Amino acid sequence: MESLIGLLVAAPLLGALVLLTGGRRLDRAGHWLGTALAATSFVLAVVLFFDLLGRADGDRTLHQHLFSWVPVAGFQADIAFQLDQLSMTFVLLITGVGSLIHLYSVGYMEHDPRRRRFFGYLNLFLAAMLLLVLADNYLLLYAGWEGVGLASYLLIGFWQDRPRAATAAKKAFIVNRVGDIGLSIAIMLMFTTFGTFAFGPVLSSAAETGEGTLTAIGLMLLLAACGKSAQVPLQSWLGDAMEGPTPVSALIHAATMVTAGVYLVVRSGAIFNAAPDAQTVVIVVGAVTLVFGAIVGCAKDDIKKALAGSTMSQIGYMMLAAGLGPIGYAFAIMHLVTHGFFKAGLFLGAGSVMHGMNDEVDMRKYGGLRKYMPVTFITFGLAYLAIIGFPYLSGFFSKDEIIYAGFAKGGTQGWILGSVMLLGAALTAYYMTRIMLLTFFGEKRWQPDAHGHEPHPHESPATMTIPMIVLAIGSVGAGFAFNLNESFAHWLEPVTGLAHGDSPVGHGTVSLAATAVMVIGVGAAYLQYGRRPAPVVAPAGSFVTRAARRDLLQDDFNHAAFVTPGTYLTRGLVYVDHKLVDGVVNGLAAAFGGLSGRLRRVQNGYARSYAVSMFGGAAVLIAVTLLMRAV
Amino acid sequence: MNALTTLGTLAAETSTSTGESVQFWILAPIAVAGGLGTVLMRRAVYSALCLAGTMIILALFYLANGAYFLGVVQIVVYTGAVMMLFLFVLMLVGVSAADSLKETLKGQRWLAALLGLGLGTLLIAGIGQAAGGSFTGLGQANAGGNVQGLASLLFTRYVVAFEVTGILLTIAAVGATMLTHRERIERIKSQREQSVDRIKNATHIPPLPAPGVYARHNGVDIPGLLPDGTPSELSVNATLRGRGQIREVHREALRDLTALEQRTATYHGQRRQQGIDGGTDGASVGAGNGTEDERGDAGEESR
Amino acid sequence: MSPDNYLYLAALLFTLGACGVLLRRNAIVVFMCIELMLNAANLALVAFSRMHGNLDGQILAFFVMVVAAAEVVVGLAIIVMLYRSRHSASVDDASLMKL
């Protein structure tokens, strides 16, 4: 069985290699090959899953040690995999959603000349992501971590001839790199502290380590998580990442990659448990992002950016839950999975809408689409209900559990967290409803685009609708299934541990409150957008709105804080290097040149003046000898 | 010869005799004067002669110091051969090529003077320091005869050096011939051929005009005059021309001519007044000669 | 008188020769001055040999003469060449050693 783990990663990796180096002859069948390989690894994942189910709770951890990667004295890094419940969950999510989105892309990218390469990149992403979640040590995880970064870079910038896409891709990679510093420093700290960075020994011996070190490691890990999961303060790239093709946004920037940060935190739970300060910071980051993303989501008119904001805020939920420790880990992952379903579904829906609307992304130019694309409408609607936490859909369960856990943190902290999350829930309901109304309800507001093409909204082909349907089913049913006598939490318990804090408010109350705020949010949105037709051109709006449209000025801040000074610094240094460092050298050279220029005047070529110096020399010699004798 | 022996006896003694000192004090200033002359004379020939003089005096000093062989060699080889070589070269290069003593290099003269003084004083100071009053004469060294003594040394201790210098001399001789030898590219033309192509390209077909061939001058360095009185370069030897050693005398010659004509004219005037004596013939003949001469000259040129 | 005077004379002549070398431009004259210096040296050598009472000084002087002769031969040949090529025997005209 263990040997299958390697195959999980190998299949898509093979696909990537073949598709990227294969050349044009693969153009016709390439996409099917990619999809097939993705499906293969999904099948393998299912097989392994049932194998794990077949085992006893205790030994549901498989290891596969392929070969020693970097053996240097004390520093032993291996290419080795570890499959336990946590990674199993991710593997299923990744391969499952991944395969669906491959299928979807077959239709979505049909007319793109570089479709083969697109699938190559998708496979590459799958391989890297699987490596990330299957690695049994932090260094290998780091490899996968950067691998998904690369894949997302390639996919965001897939339409490279669009300058904005290229810029967005670069931005994403750079910001992630900043996060990666955290991960690498964390690994170095682990190495210096434990002499290893394999999950097993590190996590098992985390407890008997000084809290200071652990806090440092935890914060560094958090930094990495912020980069990858677009948490404040490293969130700025996610919005721009929507430049990429929509399937990419669905797979990478909604369902899987952006949740890697949560995986990292949960995986390193042992460390965080022993470092409460770090946990607090995690919680804060989560809470801030939660609200931040929600606000941004409320203001955007670009449907994908709005969804991106929502992603941010949902991951904020997960992060917060992960920060809560054992009482939150399981639910963080649970919400992660359900979110994977409905957010992927939402994105695919959005993609299908754009597909029908000549890639128009401005929601204000949609309207009344439910008549034209019913399947999209229904699937999108179900996912919508799921995300706003409509009772007994998946979002309802996972989110409520998290909110409950927040209260369960206890004390004022608990109250603060709970209320913040409730506010978040309200905002979620508001912006999702807004999207829903602007897109599918009301009158049609689209006009011919620049080329005078009147968009003809139509339902997408089966390759696109089928995944949407599957995901819709998932987003409806997953939460319920998971929550049956906490099956999901118990499944994860051996890895993450499970605890029930003492909540001041009961379960029912929390659910009730959540539903209430949800209703409020929906109502508010309906009042604003449902009753009267929305203006095609966005109104100026208040300062807050304008700020939110600009992602709450995050880019402006980054620009002012880093980009501009950096540019000036480099310019200055170039000048210094040329004028100062080089100038000294050149000056020296010039000085010598001048000196020799003077000296060569002596060589005037007249034999007689040479004779003069000769006799002079003789005279001096005689004088010296005489002096010598005299002395 | 007896002079030599007396000098020898002088040298044999361990302190110089008054005779020698007298000789020294007479000859030394002359030697120095010769040296000065060598340095300061404008014409190279004079420098050479001065040098020769100095050398002869030095030869005498050698003799006085008991170096008979060297003294003789000095006179025969140095003064006789080397200096003559110098004079030959001077002749080749131009006897009267007197270089102006005007200094071209800036400050050269001052430096030279300074160095001269410095060097001189230093040397003299050095000698003064080293001077040890008494000295052993060449008595027993020259006992078997100076030449024999030299020979025995030369062919025993210094034989290698001697051979080497021999080789050096040979090389020098060969080198000198190599340097001065000029490779002839084409055969020397015979007189016949020369005249032939003189005719061919019609350049002074007749023999060149003779130099200075007119009244009261016949030096080779004086050009003949054309009828209009201007000198004819052709009439002077090419070498002299090359060295610019043509004596430009035609002006006063012309002046003399006009004076002569003047005189004849006046003489004729008197003759007309007096109308006696046949001296006119001679005069007329002379004048006729002169004119005849000029005509011939002019004729040569024009032809 | 003491034979040192010969040495003084030699020094004087040598200096004169040196000055000549520095001052004169006519290569031949320069040459003569060099000869003068050599002769001065010879005089000193002869005087030395007399002082020390052996003939080595004279031998040396003899060699000096020989070498001087060789040198003169070659040198004068060079001068003649020089004169042929550039119709002047001035050492200043041959100032091509300048870079």
Next chain:
Amino acid sequence: MSFPLLTATALAPAIGAVATAAVPAARRTAAKWTALGFSVVTVVFAAAVLLRFDTGPGADRYQLTESLTWIRDFGVTYELGVDGIGVAMIGLTAILIPFLIGAGWNDADPKEGETPQGRRWRPTQGFFALILLVEAMVIMSFAATDIFLFYIFFEAMLIPMYFLIGGFGDRAGSGDEAGQARQRSYAAVKFLLYNLAGGLVMLAAVIGLWVATNDQLGSGTFSLAAIADAKAAGELTFGTGTERWLFLGFFFAFAIKAPLWPLHTWLPNAMGESTAPVAVLITAVVDKVGTFAMLRFCLGLFPEASNWATPAVIVLSLVSIVYGALLALGQRDMKRLIAYASISHFGFIVLGIFAMTSQGHSGATLYMVNHGIATAALMLVAGFLISRRGSRLIADYGGVQKTAPVLAGTFLVGGLATLSLPGLGPFVSEFLVLVGTFSRYKAAGIIATVGIVLAALYVLVLYQRTMTGPVKPGLEKLPDLRMRELAVVAPLIALLIFLGVYPKPVTDIVNPAVEHTLSDVNKTDPQPNVTVTEAEGASHE
């Protein structure tokens, strides 16, 4: 004495150089093939060295040794021998050269409309002969275990390099031929003077060393082995002052060669003006001699002084890392950008060397190899691009990826290797260096990580400006990589991936040598402060 394998390895390219130079002017292609052939022969010999090298426990430190007396009076011997580090470097050199020759296949041909000036005028032959000559000298300096011998080749290398830089410019004929020539000769002279200055100081140190040994051992020696024995026997002990001066003398030369800030300014000129293969030759092969020599001579001969100088050197290397990266960001000229990137990387290498940990040393050695290959890939592709457009300015490019996707792809891979992406060789080495540094000097390690971000920045900015976006006018007809060019780049990339995924072969060779070096400077790795309980650490079975 067995077959002199090392001599043969060095001799092969030398003979090749002569043979290539001897090819008549008209037979240009023949010359190219000759050069290629001999470089391949060298690879074979290097492979033999690799195989014959015994990495087992208890193997000698220096193997394949050869020893002949040379100048007895000065104790100069012809001593060759390699430790693991030397083997790695020789391997790198031997492997790179054929690709450089392949890449520079047409670089030295007479330009269009340029008529051969006479029978003796044969730039092509000269170009390849010089490259082979450099290879021979580099291999010798990697193999020499006699300090004087090393010094000779260390210096002699400059001569062919000088001609390579000054004599063969880019085809980037941007009109102003004369200006280019001036720039080129300036660069060549600058390169020469810098390195000569270093060499001079080193010579002084070499003589000083000889004097020191002469005073204490009675007979001066340059042989590493002899000195090591004498030290071990306690017969040879440098005074603190002496040792420091000698160390500084050697280090100065190596720091110029390496190049370390602030002695770096010759590199951008040299790499900017010379053709791409020569630029690679400079930074990937020749400069490595500097860092290699730091490991073998500075640390090996003057351990105390090395420890004494460590703080200063670490600061310098940190400055190099950040400074080089920032300047790379500021460049307008592709090749200069890569040059500054190299400066940053050399900072990493030196950092690893002076971290004095086994990770640091192995990392540095690996880094030398990886950086060589990565820079080769990036620079050569850049060279292909430049030769197509005839300009080195980044601003002249854009959207290349649309017209020449393969070129863009390879360029990107090269770039990713430069920013040390996991899965490609440089990542392993860079991380080892970082860990090695961090485990001894926390702050230094953290500052060095900044280099990671900056590297990503300059690489991706370069890629974005040149390859993405709308196609710049004048590039519509840009041809994609040709067969020859692909044949040059593809193996390099494969090599990068292999070294990234399975560097074990290299580390196995390097590790023993590293242990020796560490014991030279009598340092041991800092131990983790928590002893891990291998509870369920069933991570490897």
